[in-house]
Amino acid sequence: MPRSAPTPAPNSVARRRKLAAGNWKMNGTAASLAEVKKLKSLIRKDRLAADILICPPATLIERLARMAKGSKVAVGGQDCHAKEQGAFTGDVSAPMLADAGASTVIVGHSERRTLHAERDADVHAKAEAAHRAGLVAIICVGETLDERSAGKADDIVKGQVSRSVPDAATPKNTIIAYEPVWAIGTGKTATAADIEAMHHTIRETLRARFGAAADAFRILYGGSVKASNAAEILHVPGVDGALVGGASLSAAEFYEIIKAATPKRPRSIKAA
Ligand code: 13P
Numbered sequence: 296m297p298r299s300a301p302t303p304a305p306n307s308v309a310r311r312r313k314l315a316a317g318n319w320k321m322n323g324t325a326a327s328l329a330e331v332k333k334l335k336s337l338i339r340k341d342r343l344a345a346d347i348l349i350c351p352p353a354t355l356i357e358r359l360a361r362m363a364k365g366s367k368v369a370v371g372g373q374d375c376h377a378k379e380q381g382a383f384t385g386d387v388s389a390p391m392l393a394d395a396g397a398s399t400v401i402v403g404h405s406e407r408r409t410l411h412a413e414r415d416a417d418v419h420a421k422a423e424a425a426h427r428a429g430l431v432a433i434i435c436v437g438e439t440l441d442e443r444s445a446g447k448a449d450d451i452v453k454g455q456v457s458r459s460v461p462d463a464a465t466p467k468n469t470i471i472a473y474e475p476v477w478a479i480g481t482g483k484t485a486t487a488a489d490i491e492a493m494h495h496t497i498r499e500t501l502r503a504r505f506g507a508a509a510d511a512f513r514i515l516y517g518g519s520v521k522a523s524n525a526a527e528i529l530h531v532p533g534v535d536g537a538l539v540g541g542a543s544l545s546a547a548e549f550y551e552i553i554k555a556a557t558p559k560r561p562r563s564i565k566a567a
Contacts, residue, residue, distance in 0.1 A: 313513075313556040314513055314515060316371070317539050318543065319373075323355055325355075327355070330544065335362070335366050348368070353395075356392065370398065372400040372401070375388055375430075376389070390427075400433070403434050418435075434460055434469060435471075435474050437518070449496050457504070471501070473494060481518075483518075484518055487531045494516070494534055515534070515538045
């Protein structure tokens with residue numbers, strides 16, 4: 296983490312390692328583990344400089360974690376309860392995810408915000424629960440199409456970041472994922488210019504609160520990322536990786552996205 300470095304230019308790369316994160320949502324049974332096996336063998340061949348995460352349904356976390364042990368693939372949950380345990384039928388707590396082998400958990404995904412009426416305060420509490428359990432929280436934010444059309448996208452996302460990210464967040468325990476709601480599962484993606492602008496807005500919001508440390512937080516883009524558009528999206532300034540839904544279900548396609556997340560090595564310059 297930078298200590299007292301001069302404030303870098305917005306969206307400067309700041310040595311943030313890219314992350315290719317797959318969110319399987321409510322997809323996958325034991326048969327899907329074959330894709331993980333395939334992915335493991337695909338990535339073994341390459342020197343990948345990106346981090347890889349798969350967030351399967353809770354039922355597969357333990358098996359996937361066991362399979363991924365010793366590989367470059369980390370495993371995460373898709374949501375957690377804000378409490379450690381108790382009478383919350385059907386819920387899964389952060390310590391349970393950690394116990395099953397997860398290192399990370401997604402919180403505040405728009406499908407949770409919309410379909411389960413989760414508000415920023417809930418997301419904030421879940422992120423804190425993740426941190427207490429030693430998990431990295433991927434905190435999702437993003438505007439709806441109506442909000443964007445009304446010119447409110449920036450204010451909506453700034454508000455979500457301010458209210459959902461806990462004070463104890465650090466670049467080590469927290470990742471932000473910008474997922475415009477209208478781009479999720481629709482095949483539509485934001486333009487490179489809109490993605491760059493929103494990632495800049497998010498980083499400025501973090502900088503106002505966390506100072507120079509804000510520059511080390513990773514900010515992912517999510518919403519219809521696939522093999523065919525990953526290279527373009529992942530090289531937008533300020534984009535530190537992708538949160539991938541549908542396209543992460545296929546090992547072959549996710550592998551292409553992981554490769555796109557791996558920075559091109561600079562050509563070596565011969566000494567004079
Ligand atoms: P899609 O990649 O299927 O659009 O989903 C994005 C997403 O919601 C990842 O969390």
